[in-house]
Amino acid sequence: MLQTARLLRESGVLGINERNAEFIMRLNPRHFFPRVDDKAITKALAIEAGMPVPELYGSIASQAEVRHFSDIVADRESFVVKPACGSGGDGIVVVTGRSKRKAASYRLANGLLITGNEIEHHISNVVGGQYSLSGNPDTALIEYCVQFDPLFADVSYQGVPDIRVIVYRGYPVMSMVRLPTRNSDGKANLHQGAVGAGIDLSTGRTLRGVLGNDVVDEHPDTGALISGLYIPQWDFILQASARSYEVTGLGYVGVDIVIDRSQGPMILEMNARPGLNIQIANGCGILRRVRRIDEIFDPTADPITRARVARQEFSAEVQGALALE
């Protein structure tokens, strides 16, 4: 057991205790947490900084406003309901269209029909705080439903794949794409059953996929090859992620990005406690990259420079990620 721990340490694998004590507590001042925990604030800050985000249709902050729901989505064909202070993708409802035959009835991403009443009940649960991190009353955000890029059509099952970039002191250090599966119910969360695939930071190309703790080469539902995909507008994605350092003030943050068919990459949310599975998806510990950033950290560098440095420093080959074939 101690042997395994030593080997993991040598491989630069970050454990959850160390993440909490050394990264989150040291680099992420608690008073900055609301900036990422409350997605309404994140969105406002991101817009201010010129980062692209999905358009906000409206927000519902109290039970009395729940009935305004149908007005907010009156002329919208598709939309997403999410709790402003949710965690791990819980409480998100994706409506992709409306029923042709039944009025006030919506079609979910998984094809099921849902009535307006049911959505309103869900919203009132959200407002009641069922999905919020602290259990306090929350706000439900209703926003633009991302039309995902056809690039990912073969490797995701109902739902929007998203790209997670870990940004350490403003430098992107590791990245992965999360592909929804049937098991994950269209959600792009690894612990809900989505497939994760590491991304080579220098090229923007996907590495092998990981489902749970197993390596998978093909998407479990579609059978398409996961590795070798090139993420479009990779430079832009890295730059937008790097900008999160100035926007949030957090030194260790996970930035979630989706790629919209027409509007390109958009920041979906940020996370002050990003998970550690990204190491499994990349087949590589994160600590070596973090230490490299500590060596070359330049407080004056702007986000574009930092993104470029990250591309130079962290290629899959250089950092010893598992080779493709």
Added chain:
Amino acid sequence: MTTRYVLVLAGILTLIGLAMFVYKWQVLGLPVDDNQETPTWTVETTIGFESGPGSISVNLQIPTLTPGFATLDEFSVSRNFAFGLNYVGADREAQWTVRRADGSQTLYYRIIVYADPDNDQSDITPPLPIPPSINEPLRTAVEMIVADVSEHSADAASFTAVLLRQINTPSPNPNIELLLAEATTKAAVVRQITTVLASARIPARIIHGIPLQDQQRQVQPVPWLEIHDGDRWRYFNPDTAIEGLPDNFLIWWRGSEPLVRVEGGSSVETNFAVQRNLIDTVAIAENRADVRQSRLIDFSLFSLPIKTQAVYGVLLMIPIGALIITIMRNVIGIDTFGTFMPVLIALAFRETQLVSGIVLFTFLVALGLSIRFLLERLRLLLVPRLSAVLIVVVLLMLITSIITHQLGLEMGLSVALFPMVIIAMTIERMSVLWEERGASEAMRAGLGSMIVAILAYLVMGMSWLEHLIFTFPELLLIILAVVLLLGRYTGYRVSELKRFKALIAPK
């Protein structure tokens, strides 16, 4: 930097905790083991006499300095008599007085002592005795004995030993025969010996002790010889000349005064009874702390009312449970519902017993979960739904108790001891987890909580640990130090070793 502060703080806490623990353990003698009892001896003196016409005053010699024993308690029982203690020199006397009494009277004096090898208070150094004025022909005999014994001895102790041996030979020389001619009792013999020793200018006196043996009803004081060698008091067996006190020998009084003096009464009878008891060592330690004027024990839990003590007996185990949770979550990496819910479940298990507790808890949560899923269809708001679940839980507990009671299963009654809010919260969290992450995830967290709760129950139920923490609450400081250190533990969790195993870089 922070780590260093934590290390220093943890070190200080450990040091304070350990120091207090060791002091209370080693110096005050608080027992580390559970159920440790110390034998105590209860010696009761009964004085019976016929009261005369006038006022009555009874004086009884009572123990003052008792090498090898410490006094736990003493008291007297005496109807109508006024009781007081007199200090006569270094000795003590119990005194009962009454203006008028009729018929036969009985007075009791009782003392409770325990063996305490540390109790070695010895008397002051006496002045050299003046040679006693003895009438002829005894005077010449004593002088010859002293001269004879001096020839065969080197110092006070050997003088005494030689003298005692000469006295106890089957055929003593004529001088000794003369000396002991009128000594009919053993006490009288010892008194004559002290006279000889005084002539040799050796401070000596007779002491009277009670041999402590269990269940003795008729004990009479045994005379013993005590001499001072210029440095300390030494004891001699007047019969065998062997130095030392017998085992379990409680020195009752010193000197040649009678044990009891009764003025205004007649037909005095004195008797000693000895009884051995076992008493909680804690009581002894309290007494010892009292003697040493240590305030530490005044602030211990034993000074609280018994009921409150019982509450703290349980409360003090919660830090142990918290420690287990900390280790399980941060070092092992087991998921639980809520942070301290397993500890609360473990506390409930203490009341219900483990097996029936697990059965009942699982049963209640399972039943509650199914009803919670029914409620889900009603689309209730969060707080009313939580309240509804809580009410359902109470009803379920009630029904469980009634049904199991009807079936003759008494274990069902203990269901009422579960903290129902905890059950309601468990059900709610589990159902949310169930819906969002799937049944397997919910089961995993549920099982994790149960495992941690069982472990916490088993550890918190160790009676020696409970005793240890209750007697030495300062040990909690050490637990606090451990928790603080765990707070800076940045190593891998055991569960992560498996999770990240594939990431070990090939060499």
